[in-house]
Amino acid sequence: MEKKNEFNSKAGFILAAAGSSIGLGNLWSFPYKASQNGGAAFVFAYIISVIILGSILAIAEIYIGKRSRANPITSYKKISKYLGWVGVVGIFTAFIITCYYIVLGGYTIKYTVNSFSDNSNILESFSGSIWQVILFTAIFIGLSLVVVSLGVKNGIEKSSKILMPALIVILIGVVIYCLTLGEGVKEGLNYYLNPDFKALGFKGILAAMSQAFFSLSVGAGSLITYGSYTGKDIRVGKSVLWIAFFDTLVAFLAGLAIFPSIYHYQAETGIALQNNGIVLLFSSMPIVFSSLGTFGKVISFFFFGMVSIAAITSVISLLEVVAQYLIQRHHLKRKIVCMVIAIISLVISIPIGMSLGFSLNNEPYLLIDGKNLLEIIDLMVNSVFIPANALLASIAIGWLLYKDKKKRFSFKYLSENLEEDGLKLGKFRYIFAFMIKYIIPILVIVIEVIGIIDIVFPLSGSSRSFSLTGLIIELIAFIIIGICMFLFFVFLKDKDTGTNDSEYQTTDEISNDNKL
Numbered sequence: 001m002e003k004k005n006e007f008n009s010k011a012g013f014i015l016a017a018a019g020s021s022i023g024l025g026n027l028w029s030f031p032y033k034a035s036q037n038g039g040a041a042f043v044f045a046y047i048i049s050v051i052i053l054g055s056i057l058a059i060a061e062i063y064i065g066k067r068s069r070a071n072p073i074t075s076y077k078k079i080s081k082y083l084g085w086v087g088v089v090g091i092f093t094a095f096i097i098t099c100y101y102i103v104l105g106g107y108t109i110k111y112t113v114n115s116f117s118d119n120s121n122i123l124e125s126f127s128g129s130i131w132q133v134i135l136f137t138a139i140f141i142g143l144s145l146v147v148v149s150l151g152v153k154n155g156i157e158k159s160s161k162i163l164m165p166a167l168i169v170i171l172i173g174v175v176i177y178c179l180t181l182g183e184g185v186k187e188g189l190n191y192y193l194n195p196d197f198k199a200l201g202f203k204g205i206l207a208a209m210s211q212a213f214f215s216l217s218v219g220a221g222s223l224i225t226y227g228s229y230t231g232k233d234i235r236v237g238k239s240v241l242w243i244a245f246f247d248t249l250v251a252f253l254a255g256l257a258i259f260p261s262i263y264h265y266q267a268e269t270g271i272a273l274q275n276n277g278i279v280l281l282f283s284s285m286p287i288v289f290s291s292l293g294t295f296g297k298v299i300s301f302f303f304f305g306m307v308s309i310a311a312i313t314s315v316i317s318l319l320e321v322v323a324q325y326l327i328q329r330h331h332l333k334r335k336i337v338c339m340v341i342a343i344i345s346l347v348i349s350i351p352i353g354m355s356l357g358f359s360l361n362n363e364p365y366l367l368i369d370g371k372n373l374l375e376i377i378d379l380m381v382n383s384v385f386i387p388a389n390a391l392l393a394s395i396a397i398g399w400l401l402y403k404d405k406k407k408r409f410s411f412k413y414l415s416e417n418l419e420e421d422g423l424k425l426g427k428f429r430y431i432f433a434f435m436i437k438y439i440i441p442i443l444v445i446v447i448e449v450i451g452i453i454d455i456v457f458p459l460s461g462s463s464r465s466f467s468l469t470g471l472i473i474e475l476i477a478f479i480i481i482g483i484c485m486f487l488f489f490v491f492l493k494d495k496d497t498g499t500n501d502s503e504y505q506t507t508d509e510i511s512n513d514n515k516l
Contacts, residue, residue, distance in 0.1 A: 005151045005503055006229040012157035014239050015164040017062070017226050018246040019313025021217040022167070024104055024281070026247065027307060031192065031255030032276040033211055037204030040195035043252065045205050049212035050244050053443055056435045057218040057390050058240045060397045063423050065227030066236060070499040071325040072221045073492065075228065079396045084497065085488035086392045087325075089481055090221030093385040094321035095341075097220060099348040100374045101315055102144070103356060106137035107282055108308040115301035119286035123279075127357035130350070137349050140308075141342045144315045148323055149338040152229045156316055163309045164246070170306040171253050177299055178257045181292075184267030188260035210447055215247055218393070219386030222317035225324050228500055237425045237432075250310070257303070261288045278360075281307065319345075328498025352377070369469035376473055383455055384477035387448035391441060398437035411437050 007013040034042040068075040072087030110126055111119050126132055147155045179185060200208075217223055227236070258280070262273050265288045273284035289300035319341060326337045351366060352373045358365045359372035368376060398414065407413035415433035419425070425432050455470040 005153060005500070006231060007157050007226075007234065008153050009157070010234050010239065012153075012161055013226065013230055013234050014242045014246075016152075016156050016160040016313075016317070017217075017223065017239065018243045019160050019164050019167075019310075020222045020226065020317035021215060021243060021247040021314075022164075022250045022310050023101075023217075023314035024108075024307070024311060025211075025215060026251040027254045027258075027310060028277055028280050030211055030215070030251035031258050032280070033207050034255055035192050035259065035275070037207050038196040038198070038200035039191075039193045041197045041200040042204055042208055043193070044195075045200060045208035046212055046251075047248060049205075049209045050216065050248060052435065053209055053440065054212040054216040054218065055240050055244050056432060056440055057213070057394065057444075058216045058223055058243065059236050059423075059425075059432060060393050060436055060440075061218055061223040061390075062227035062230070062236050062240065063418075064393060064396065065224035066230050066234075067421060067423075068499070069228050069501070071228070071328050071497065072224045072321065073325060073488070073497045074328070074499055075224055076396060077497065080400050081493065083392075083396060083400065084492060085485040086389065086396070087221070087224075088484040088488045088492070089385065090219070090224065090389050091321055091325050092480070092484055093219065093381060093389060094221045094318040095345070096377060096385075097381055098315060098318045098322070098341075098345050100352045100377050101311065101318065102137050102141045102345060103133065103349050103353045103374065104278070105140035105144075105308070105311040105315060106133060106135075106353070108304055108311050109140050109143075110136045111282060111286065112301060112304040112308050115289075115304060116297050118290055119282075119300060119304075120290035122286075123283045124361050127360040130354050130357065133353040133357060134346075134350060137353060138346055140311070141315075141346055141349075144312055144319055145338050145342045147312070147316045148319045149335045151334060152320070156320060159316070160313065163313055167306050167309040167313075168246070168250065170302050170309075171250060171257065174299060174303050174306065175253050175257045178261040178264075181260060181264040184264035185260040187267070188263030189256075191263065192255045192259040206447075206450065209443065210451070213390070213444070213447055214382060214386060215251065216244060217314075217317065219389035220318065221321040221389070224393075225321045226317065228324075232422070235424055237423075237428060258285065261285070264288070265291055324503070325498070328500070328503045329496075331498075331502065369467075371469070379455055379470075379473055380477040380480075383448065383451035384474060384481070387444055387451065388481060391444040391448065394436050394440040394444065398433075398441070 007016065064075050064079070068078040070078070072090040073084045074087070076083040076087045110132070114122065147159045149155065259275070262275055262284060266272055268291065273287060274280055275284065285303065286300065289296040289303070292299065319338065322341050323334065323337050326332055327334055355366035355373035359367060366373060399408065402414065402417045404413065411433040412430065414437060415429040418433065419429055423429070452474055456467055456474060457464040458467055458470060
């Protein structure tokens, strides 16, 4: 049987997986965290965290998909028939992230096409115009839909080979321009990269670990899905090194563009701009570009074009997670499945977009305890869903994959079996086995527990206070996980949930087979 839907090359897989990892968090979260936690000291801690935490989990998730050649639910069922619910949580996580990520993606499209007008003061008016937000969200999801509907080889891989190099080239060009602005550039670089290990501290190390953990796209099902489409010639370990390299490079370069330009504007005008979050990207940076005259509009176009690319490559990986399962489980045609997912995501995104607009315009509607719906869902995802998925992936590989009770505590036994099963990591296999079995679960639990504490008992000045809203948010997240478990054990545990081979049959041939 001809294999119609898998990565055709190593480069295609690496660029697609890197695109999944590189998103808006690289462009506003990493630079800000670096500037607030010791600059170059944070960058160093981040790189170490990528090596000992992010890359280990990325290898584990890609391998889970690669060994099963199936969607996340079937992948976990092939480890243990009782683990398929983890795949259900992963698919739900990918879907719910899509629903709010496309809103921000719509913002990036709006700012790109509006670059030759004036983006410096449109945040409040655009975010407050629900019909504009819906329109540009629809455009964004439409662009992503076209890619995913063409499949892995003809859509995701081919687009990644174009979009990812374009993203890096544009970003390097923007960085070079921003570094030559003159006054204020040196101060911006000093703010961003001045190494201060005292400022790093335990809090900074934890921030670096968290950033590395979330940045590589672990815990959302996309690496399992992409891993399932890899051939035997694609080496997981080497691929993850390249994925981590590109992800870190983009995050680092983003700071080299953002802070010199912001400090240049401050030196020229004496006005300080906010340098974190959505306001950094959609208010502060447009003000900077507007101050640079005609050429600033060109830079704005390329900058937001680059941001749009980062958002699209992330969303297509999330859409593929959901699409893959529905196609394989129900033998549906890819284009129809993708269209349905896109429409449902767009409908759910409408109240999220409205809530964000009300928040940015200081209006009370669709806000819960001052938080917009995007923030609330993002809190659930980052504090519960993603860490839980990553923790269970490490436990699945480290403790449940091989069932010899006499050797269950031996990481050497694990490494040898992984090597025999095709996970070729060389001498690194012992380190990987030891880390995934003993260290990674502990680190992920620490990240999840501290993340939950920060939401339920947020810092207020130098002390913490109890947040009932935070507690409710976390309880809802765990209830959703419970619902995913219930749905799996009642409806999916003993059913065929599909593999890549069944996806290859979801064409007109299967209709002809059914007629026969």
